[in-house]
Amino acid sequence: MPNAVASAVRGGGNMVYAIFSASVLLAIGAIYAGAVGWLYFRQERLLFEPDPLPADEPICADPDAREFFVDVPGARLSVAHMALPNPRGVFFFLHGNSGNLKKWFVELDAFRQANFDVVMFDYRGFGKSTGQIESEEQLHGDVLAVWKHFEATYAGKRVVISGQSLGTGLAAGLAAQLCSDGHAPDLTLLVSPYSSMQALAAELYPWVPIQVLRYPLHTLERAAKLLGPVMLIHGEKDELIPIHHSETLCKSMRTAQLLRVTGAGHSDVHQFPTVRQALASALGRL
Structure with a gap:
């Protein structure tokens, strides 16, 4: 009889433990599912860090610069354009995931010396x-719409399609589109690029299913379609987008060159003299 009681107690204890364990697992599962769901519906706030500007605040005081809007479905896109009297070409630049044109549309003298116009615009x-960013397809559509606004102006002139950080995936997409249309850029320049946003997210957040990411931005797939010279610039100390992303991209393209910037991180790479010299040299060769 005592043995039967002891067995019953042990059995009851095991059952309590099993129920407790199941409850904990269910709670963890619910928390995980909730976190993944939150990421799915709120990822624009994590991926994009817009910095709005008052409508009456000037973007740039450069005498050759002007600002205006390009209308797209559901939004008006703010565009900055440095237009020289008789340019050799245009530098069409897509900026990173934060700030605005007031931060990015600067240091124009290098382009003036190379006799290149500059075009940049702010995302929604x-x-x-x-407006607001709602999908990757929308982003690519906005980039193409702004380019189409200038396409005829620079027909027959040199065209450089460039992007930095977030903008590299968009720049690669536009350059690939131009290549497929028979108008390959004279140079595609990607600064601190990622092989894909999906791959980068898997490195930074390995616990998140990649299917959750609604902005995969497959730079590597589009890079394979690029024709003509491609230049990649990457800081060797970049911890946000490690340099192996550029190495992967470089291996996928026969015409690509990778400039490894010693001592540079992610946000300061463009400030290094080697990068400025490389840009001036690349524009001078076109």
Whole structure:
């Protein structure tokens, strides 16, 4: 009889433990599912850090610069354009995931010396641009719309399509589109690029299913379609987007060159003299 009681007690204890364990696992599962769901619906706030500007605040005081809007479905995109009297070409630049044109549309003298116009625009919700980013397809559509606004102006002239950080995936997408249309850029320049946003997210957040990411931005896939010279610039100390992303991209393209910037991180790479010299040299060769 005592043995039977002891067995019953042990059995009851095991059952309590099993129920407790199941409850803990269910709670963890619910928390995980909730976190993943939150990421799915709120990822724009994590991926994009727009910095709005008042409508009456000037973007740039450069005498050759002007600002205006390009209308797209559901928004007006703020565009900055440095237009020289008789340019050799245009530098079409897509900026990173934060700030606005007031931060990015600067240091124009290098382009003036190379006799290149410069075009940049703010994504939806950035600077003076209206609307909000809702999908990767929308982003690519906005980039193409702004380019189409200038395409005829620079027909027959040199074209450089460039992007930095977030903008590299968009720049690669536009350059690939131009290549497929028979108008390959004279140079595609990617600064601190990622092989894909999906791959980068898997490195930074390995616990998140990649299917959750609605902005995969497959730079590597588009890079394979690029024709003509490609230059990659990457800081060797970049911890946000490690340099192996550029190494992967470089291996996938026969015409690509990778400039490894010693001592540079992610946000300061463009400030290094080697990068400025490389840019001036690349523009001078076109």
